[in-house]
Amino acid sequence: GENVEQHPSTLSVQEGDSAVIKCTYSDSASNYFPWYKQELGKRPQLIIDIRSNVGEKKDQRIAVTLNKTAKHFSLHITETQPEDSAVYFCAASNNTDKLIFGTGTRLQVFP
Amino acid sequence: NAGVTQTPKFQVLKTGQSMTLQCAQDMNHEYMSWYRQDPGMGLRLIHYSVGAGITDQGEVPNGYNVSRSTTEDFPLRLLSAAPSQTSVYFCASSLLGGNQPQHFGDGTRLSIL
Numbered sequence: 001g002e003n004v005e006q007h008p009s010t011l012s013v014q015e016g017d018s019a020v021i022k023c024t025y026s027d028s029a030s031n032y033f034p035w036y037k038q039e040l041g042k043r044p045q046l047i048i049d050i051r052s053n054v055g056e057k058k059d060q061r062i063a064v065t066l067n068k069t070a071k072h073f074s075l076h077i078t079e080t081q082p083e084d085s086a087v088y089f090c091a092a093s094n095n096t097d098k099l100i101f102g103t104g105t106r107l108q109v110f111p
Numbered sequence: 112n113a114g115v116t117q118t119p120k121f122q123v124l125k126t127g128q129s130m131t132l133q134c135a136q137d138m139n140h141e142y143m144s145w146y147r148q149d150p151g152m153g154l155r156l157i158h159y160s161v162g163a164g165i166t167d168q169g170e171v172p173n174g175y176n177v178s179r180s181t182t183e184d185f186p187l188r189l190l191s192a193a194p195s196q197t198s199v200y201f202c203a204s205s206l207l208g209g210n211q212p213q214h215f216g217d218g219t220r221l222s223i224l
Contacts, residue, residue: 009151032210043201043215044154089153097161098169099144099209103153
């Protein structure tokens with residue numbers, strides 16, 4: 001089955017700096033890669049997703065890149081702000097059933 | 112639209128007790144799933160359903176049962192609670208499958224003593 005590894009587990013950055021979180025997946029048939037943000041005590045919420053026919057996708061300060069050959073994808077947050085502090089999860093799915101998550105990255109943005 | 116509604120929000124059980132975690136969605140989504148969230152282990156898939164009458168196992172199904180008699184509801188049953196099942200449980204739904212944006216409920220925090 002699919003296995004998703006996520007690094008780092010914690011990440012601290014200064015406000016205004018960039019943050020990068022990386023994930024690798026095992027199933028070469030995976031074709032959908034979402035990223036979720038979870039604030040303390042809240043539900044996970046989708047922030048961006050990418051499908052395997054696209055190499056990069058941007059939404060304002062957030063971007064996701066996908067390398068199908070290497071089976072890894074990354075989340076890039078530019079100009080970080082204190083409100084970006086949260087736990088971020090990557091995930092992968094190869095069809096209409098299972099969506100498998102990584103173990104999460106706790107991002108702290110210091111003013 | 113209420114979205115995905117989970118009840119209860121908190122529950123404390125004794126070892127060996129049974130209970131049902133409720134999940135309902137009003138978005139006419141075909142796909143529903145249950146995850147458990149433990150520190151350092153992310154979100155692990157317990158069971159999922161691609162439509163009424165169809166359920167399947169996820170990554171960590173042991174000790175849990177599910178059923179999907181209607182499109183709206185997807186209850187999760189713990190038959191004999193164990194301390195290892197202490198966790199936060201999230202229900203999620205999407206229009207058609209795991210390869211689409213998931214809408215999560217607010218979670219149920221479950222403690223097994």
